[in-house]
Amino acid sequence: MFDALSGVTVLEYAGFVSGPYCGKLLAEMGATVWKLEEPVRGDPARGYGPFPSNIPHREKSGLFLLLNTNKHSITLDPFSPTGHDLFLRLAAKADLLIEDRRPGEMAEMGLDHQQLKESNPGLVQVSITPYGQDGPKASWKASHVNSFHASGEGYTLPGGMTHALFPDRGPVAGGVHLGEYDAGLMAASAAVAALLAKETWGIGQLVDISKQEAIMGLSRLGMAQAMGQDIIYDRSRSYEYGGIFGCQDGYVILYPREDSQWKALVEIMGQPELAQDPRFQTRPARIQNGEEVNAVLSQWAAGLGKEEIYYLVAPSGCPTAFFSTPEDAHRSPQFEARDFFEDVTHPVAGTIRQPGRPYRFGSGALAGTKPAPTLGQHTRDILCGELGLAPEELSRLGRGGVI
């Protein structure tokens, strides 16, 4: 079994998407993740949804259930003096702390890295914020829409076909909460790198993750191309020919870049004569007659279904894709064959078919996914079991609103 991070203890003091996604990735690799949640309300993701039948319930939020698999939940209010002491004691037992408070807030709470290090010199702390811990925008607020547009990628979306239809409209952020996931993924890699450094050098450290920089770094190819050629990519960026085509039930991409791909495609289309047509025979000719190429492809695609086109064209080697919806993903034979989705049974929300993990390991499967915790499910186990609190102490803390 591939349980790479077994033996690693993580304290997660973070909510919504980025920090919890980072914690989830580590938890699914075998780390023990203690998730600190605000008493009563819990992680804001618990209130976000989607909810079964659209009825809000803090144990049934799809976002929370997805992002907190394999974790333990402790309710704790670190703003209270008693909660503060418990936070320090938990941090003293952890290898890694993930936190997403605004820069300076942990210090105001008496929980900055220097203080945490006093009781745990080897602690690795990963701090995730919109703009990083310093710099002129460090105190700026950002929701996903702001962070994504701060990265440069938003300005280039949604791209050529949309731009041709709606030339006056503005740029858009990546779908759902793309940039928040990006930051969480980058933070998770940093966390493991810092844990490796700890193995080698015996040191803990502070890792500063800026969501803006995490997202921006993904566009380095386009940036290098644009800067090298002194152009700015915007929403008009488009295929020289080919690209997106509407079909009966959605959209596909057809991009016969090479001559061999064009030939294969027109044979599948039942119009092999187009391979010899001087307007389309070579790539330069196709670029020059792009509109005619697109008219031919558009007419063909319009009469077929998106998956029909994909399964006809993809085996030929001609670049193609269909625009997959969440429903298509759930029904994909390829995902089915690789067991990408996994049924996860939660004590309150029931059994939900969740996306698993995008990697397979030769040494064996990852451990089966455990459902996200209910709010405070492990408070007692961890405070009594790990910190040695007496059970009667718990009820006192509960009455005091600390847990």
Place this chain on the structure above:
Amino acid sequence: MAAGDETPKVALAGVRVLDFTNLLAGPFPSLLLGFLGAEVIKVESNTRLDAARRPPYSFQTAGGGDADRSPVFNSVNLNKLSVQLNLKEPQAITLAHRLAAISDVVVENMRPGVMDRLGLGYSQLRQDNPTIIMASISGAGSTGPESSYPGYAPAFSALGGLGHLTGYGDGPPAEMHDSIDSRIGATALFALLTALFRRRRTGQGEFIDLSSREAITMFSGEALMDFAMNGAVQERRGNREPGQSPHGCYQCLGDDRWITIAVGNQEEWIALCQITGNPQWADDPRFADALKRWDNQEALDQLIQNWTSTKYARETAEILQNAGIAAEVSIDGKELAGDAHLHARKAWDFVDHPILGRTQVPSPPWRFSKTPATIRAPGPLLGQHNWYVLLDLLGTTEYEVAGWVKSGAID
């Protein structure tokens, strides 16, 4: 580093990566491993030239040398060493095995089966080095009925579901390009680092089979949950966020200038009414609370748009932030390159490339307080490190190397 300073500590001290990758999805994780201090050896050749060394990414010159004139190759291969091995030649394959024997990680993004046919599959490399960690990045993974289908970045944005979820609600899906490959590579990086951690503790090697389509599908997150729980198919929603308003991207003065504004609570809403000089909005029953504003968001968006249309994006973002409201310009590439905040954080770095000159590239995407991730060298010229790799690392002789150049094994 000034003389006398101790050697800087790096996270991946002593880790060597053998890189058989091409273009971006594969080069990206090895780039990031290099930032973390690994020594990355890129195996390439004129016969199988990295796409990033070819047009449209490289500049063409009359005298040739195109392969070394690519800002894109430079940016995604910083710190790496280049050795020319023509994998069509048996002698080059032998040398690749010898390199695998002294490496810790192998990364490749050829189609499934190609490395095996070359004799460089995991089961073969494992015989050279039982603790090798190998990541194979492919379109759909190495198994399943679609494993042999070709793939490239825009295809994964479509097949991975992000295209469907990105764009205007009443428009077609979005076209996403190179960032998609980076996201695949970032996923591979995480898997590789966890395998390195495991090896550190257990001494075991690993094979990682990474599906690009699965990697991108992960980002659809809660939309996949909505289908699983409710059979609901979420659609594109522009810049909107359910339940929040105002929340969008609004046009400003200037050429294609836009500002994003996201009001998260009532306090911020009141602040927005004040700062825009429209205190009467706060008393408008249509906008009384978040739900009312959501129900009347088109009218509200129009009011905000009217206000921003006479303002400059950057200074308006500052004014709104000073009032406690999340706001930011939709920053274009050129503005990003000069952004004061990013420069203050050294989020941009400058490297001197022997042919391209001084180039500006994004810094590593993390700040480590004790083991800094660094850019130490530009992207290599093709074959720049042939001597170091073949003579110093493998201990071959100049005479042997000359023979391999002649036979075409080094190309």
